[in-house]
Amino acid sequence: MGKQYKSIPKRSQEFIKAQKLFFVATGTNDSRINLSPKGGDSLRVLSENRVVWLNLTGSGNETAAHLLENNRMTIMFCAFEGNPMILRLYGTAKTYHPRDTEYDALVDLFPDEAGARQILDMTVDMVQTSCGMSIPFYDFKEERTQLKDWADTKGKEGVKEYWKDRNTLSIDGKPTGILK
Numbered sequence: 001m002g003k004q005y006k007s008i009p010k011r012s013q014e015f016i017k018a019q020k021l022f023f024v025a026t027g028t029n030d031s032r033i034n035l036s037p038k039g040g041d042s043l044r045v046l047s048e049n050r051v052v053w054l055n056l057t058g059s060g061n062e063t064a065a066h067l068l069e070n071n072r073m074t075i076m077f078c079a080f081e082g083n084p085m086i087l088r089l090y091g092t093a094k095t096y097h098p099r100d101t102e103y104d105a106l107v108d109l110f111p112d113e114a115g116a117r118q119i120l121d122m123t124v125d126m127v128q129t130s131c132g133m134s135i136p137f138y139d140f141k142e143e144r145t146q147l148k149d150w151a152d153t154k155g156k157e158g159v160k161e162y163w164k165d166r167n168t169l170s171i172d173g174k175p176t177g178i179l180k
Contacts, residue, residue: 002130007048012087012127016045016077020140024053024120025074026066026093031172034062040143043075044109049124051075051089052106056147057115057159057167061178064095064118065170068177073122081139084132093122099180115151115159117167117178 008016016022020039027033043053053075055063067073073093079085096103096119106119151159163178170176 002128005127005129006125008045008051008089008124008127009048012129013045013048015079015085015087016043016051019043019077020143021078021080022053023076024063025076026063026070026072028066028069028172028174031062031066031069031170031174034060034066036063041111049091050122051124052109052119052121054107054110054113054116055095055118055120056113057117057151057162058147059166060171061117061163061167061176062170063120064176064178065172065174067093067095067120068175073120075122078135079132080135081137084135086130086132086135088128088130089122089124090126090128091122091124093120095120095177097178097180113148113151114154114156115147117159117163 022038022043023035024038025033025035038053043051045051071092073091075089077087096106103119154162167178168176
């Protein structure tokens with residue numbers, strides 16, 4: 001059934017690459033815990049202990065706010081086809097914004113997105129697999145285009161204006177660091 005590893009095994013790296021959906025969880029000591037679904041071509045395994053993902057502009061910016069206070073993060077993947085499996089990555093993460101040199105060094109790993117907001121860089125210190133035998137089968141139909149279409153219509157400057165209006169504070173009133 002469940003196993004734990006200190007790094008991401010090769011077979012788990014392949015499983016991660018095949019996934020269309022993953023979930024990210026963060027929280028501070030006194031905030032709500034945020035659990036957010038992520039999709040698209042937005043996650044890369046850089047090594048057996050490092051993953052990065054491109055965070056697109058959305059209605060909230062909880063992950064960035066939480067990481068400023070508490071850098072713990074969990075990423076979860078579920079097999080919705082094939083053999084059952086749940087895979088969790090546990091570790092610590094940093095947020096890189098478009099103004100950061102680290103962002104520039106990583107952004108070309110991903111498709112160009114007008115709504116690109118941050119890159120999250122996670123150091124993985126534990127990997128856990130569990131059976132996932134109760135997870136139902138789901139067939140992937142296609143990616144949704146609404147967020148990309150919205151960001152493309154706004155353009156990069158319009159997206160930055162949106163950040164000012166909607167992404168500077170978390171739902172708990174914590175700063176996100178989106179603007180400096």
